[in-house]
Amino acid sequence: MRKIGIATTGGDAPGMNAAIRAVVRIAVSRHLEVVGFHRGYDGLMNDDPEPLTPRSVGGILQLGGTILHTARCPEFATPRGVRKAARNLSRNRIDGLVVIGGNGSFNGACDLSRETDALITGIPATIDNDVYGTEETIGFDTAVNTAVSEIDKIRDTAISHERTFIVEVMGRNKGFLALTAGITSGAEIIIVPEIRLKKENMFRTLEENSRKGKKSSIIVKAEGAGDADELAKEIEKRTGSEVRISVLGYAQRGGSPTARSRLLASLFGEKAVELLISGQRNKVVGLQNGRVSMIDLEKSCKTEKPLDMNLMLLANMLAT
Numbered sequence: 001m002r003k004i005g006i007a008t009t010g011g012d013a014p015g016m017n018a019a020i021r022a023v024v025r026i027a028v029s030r031h032l033e034v035v036g037f038h039r040g041y042d043g044l045m046n047d048d049p050e051p052l053t054p055r056s057v058g059g060i061l062q063l064g065g066t067i068l069h070t071a072r073c074p075e076f077a078t079p080r081g082v083r084k085a086a087r088n089l090s091r092n093r094i095d096g097l098v099v100i101g102g103n104g105s106f107n108g109a110c111d112l113s114r115e116t117d118a119l120i121t122g123i124p125a126t127i128d129n130d131v132y133g134t135e136e137t138i139g140f141d142t143a144v145n146t147a148v149s150e151i152d153k154i155r156d157t158a159i160s161h162e163r164t165f166i167v168e169v170m171g172r173n174k175g176f177l178a179l180t181a182g183i184t185s186g187a188e189i190i191i192v193p194e195i196r197l198k199k200e201n202m203f204r205t206l207e208e209n210s211r212k213g214k215k216s217s218i219i220v221k222a223e224g225a226g227d228a229d230e231l232a233k234e235i236e237k238r239t240g241s242e243v244r245i246s247v248l249g250y251a252q253r254g255g256s257p258t259a260r261s262r263l264l265a266s267l268f269g270e271k272a273v274e275l276l277i278s279g280q281r282n283k284v285v286g287l288q289n290g291r292v293s294m295i296d297l298e299k300s301c302k303t304e305k306p307l308d309m310n311l312m313l314l315a316n317m318l319a320t
Contacts, residue, residue: 001032001095001096001119001276001277001279002032002033002093002095003032003033003034003035003092003093003094003095003096004023004027004032004033004034004035004094004095004096004097004098004273004276005034005035005036005037005044005049005089005092005094005096005097005098005118006020006023006024006034006035006036006037006052006068006097006098006100007036007037007040007041007043007044007068007097007098007099007100007101008020008040008066008068008069008070008100008101008125009040009041009070009073009099009100009101009104009105009108010040010070010072010101010102010104010105010126011070011101011102011126011127011253012064012065012066012070012253012254013102013125013126013127013137013138013139013140013142013143013253014064014065014127014138014139014142014143014253014254014255014256014257014258014261015125015138015139015142015257015261015262015264015265016065016066016100016125016138016139016265017057017060017061017063017064017065017066017067017257018060018061018138018257018261018262018265018266018269019100019123019125019138019265019266019268019269020036020052020057020060020066020067020068020100020269021057021060021061021265021266021269022265022266022267022268022269022270023098023123023269023272023273024052024053024054024056024057025054025057026269026270026273027273028053028054030273030277032273032277033051034051034052034053035049035050035051035052035092035094036049036050036052036067036068037049037050037068038050038068038069039068039069039070039071039073040068040069040070040071040073040101040105041073041076041081041085041108042071042073042075042076043068044076044084044085044088044089044112045073045075045076045081045084045085045088046088047088047091047092049092050068061262062256062257062262063256064142064254064255064256064257065254066100070101076108077108082108082111082112082114082115083115085112085115085116086112086115086116089112089116089118090116090117090118094118095118095119095276096118096119096120096121096276097109097112097116097118097119097120097121098120098121098122098123098272098273098276099120099121099122099123100122100123100125100138101122101123101124101125101126102124102125102126102128102130102131102137103126103128103130103131103301105122106122106124106131106284106297106300106301107301109122109282109297110282110297110298110301113281113282113297119275119276119279119280119281119282120281120282120283120297121272121275121276121280121282121283121284121285122272122283122284122285122297122300123138123265123268123269123272123284123285124137124138124268124284124285124286125137125138125139125265126138126139126140127139127140127142127143127170127177127252127253128140128170128171128173128174128176128177129174129176129177129180129305130173130174130176130305131284131286131300131305132295132299132300132301132303132304132305133284133286133288133294133295133299133300133303133305134284134285134286134287134288134295135286135287135288135289135290136264136287137264138257138261138264138265138268139253139257139261140176140177140180140261141258141260141261141264142255142256142257142258142260142261143170143177143252143253144177144180144181144184145258146248146251146252146255147167147169147177147181147185147248147252148181148184148185150167150246150248150251151167151181151185151187151218151220152185154167154218154246155185155186155216155218158216158217158218158244159215159216161216161242162215162216162241162242163216163241163242163243163244164206164216164217164218164219164235164239164241164242164243164244165216165217165218165219165243165244165245165246166219166221166228166231166232166235166243166244166245166246167187167218167219167220167221167245167246167248168221168222168223168228168245168246168247168248169181169220169221169222169223169248169252170222170223170248170249170252170253171192171193171222171223171224171225172193172222172223172224173193173224174192174193174194174222174224174305174307175190175191175192175193175194175195175222175225175307176307177222177252178190178191178192178220178221178222178225179192179307179308179311179312179315180311181220182220182315183311183314183315183318185218185220186218186318186319187218187219187220187315187319188205188206188209188214188217188218188219188319189202189205189206189217189218189219189220189319190219190220190221190312190315191219191220191221191222191225191226192222192225192307192312193222193224193225194306194307195307195312197225197226199234202219202235203235203238203239205319206235206239206241207239210239210241219231223247228245228247229245232244232245264287267287267292268285268286268292270292271285271292271294272285275294280294282296282297282298283295283296283297284296284297284300286300
């Protein structure tokens with residue numbers, strides 16, 4: 001192992017820069033050369049590397065986003081695109097590649113691993129927290145804190161105007177962010193893609209809360225769990241209360257990473273370099289039972305991470 005590459009792929013997540021910094025500084029301390037590929041798999045296919053040194057990654061620990069940038073890359077989803085990327089890894093004499101991203105990124109890494117002799121290690125960084133093999137991903141804690149901060153402000157308005165607010169957070173297919181943000185912001189109702197919404201139960205909860213004297217409610221909904229506008233109309237028709245919608249949007253993906261996200265990035269970066277140096281092929285770094293560990297890349301890609309139903313039960317009990 002003489003030279004490693006880094007690529008940040010898929011959606012950005014707070015803490016990606018901290019992970020880049022950790023990989024570079026630890027790799028260089030182990031006498032390895034490091035290059036970063038701009039715009040993820042697009043940079044791999046179009047051969048756009050940049051040498052990285054401990055000094056070039058100085059001052060990025062606290063920055064959101066990624067200094068290497070990232071881009072959606074439909075061409076990489078084709079066999080031709082994967083082969084182009086593999087050839088460029090060989091051309092640049094890359095012995096190991098660190099892919100920083102989420103599920104889609106790791107699926108691409110699986111495809112790439114079949115076309116290259118370079119060792120590949122994945123560092124999970126996504127606000128969705130949906131990567132199998134890790135209890136937490138880089139950026140998740142930051143996104144939760146961002147969402148909770150906004151929901152707390154929205155609750156002030158909800159109470160003042162005696163309204164119900166539907167707050168939509170990110171999560172097209174998974175509800176990890178919605179569930180955690182909902183619990184920690186005291187939401188009365190949490191709606192996630194994994195659980196079919198029973199509207200009668202929702203109406204019953206809102207009506208019972210009204211009878212108890214609660215004049216406002218917060219509903220936290222993942223973006224992939226139905227249409228917020230239709231839901232708002234149904235609630236207004238059924239309960240007679242005013243309903244407003246607030247979509248938090250891309251603000252959840254940005255901002256300075258929390259101390260928790262920075263720490264995970266540093267720990268995961270160290271583990272990724274260790275795996276490459278020891279000759280481990282196609283692994284994903286993760287947090288399991290509170291300890292930094294690893295899992296096979298293919299297993300991580302092919303296994304769906306389940307939502308913790310105990311947390312949903314807790315949310316329902318806390319909302320009474």
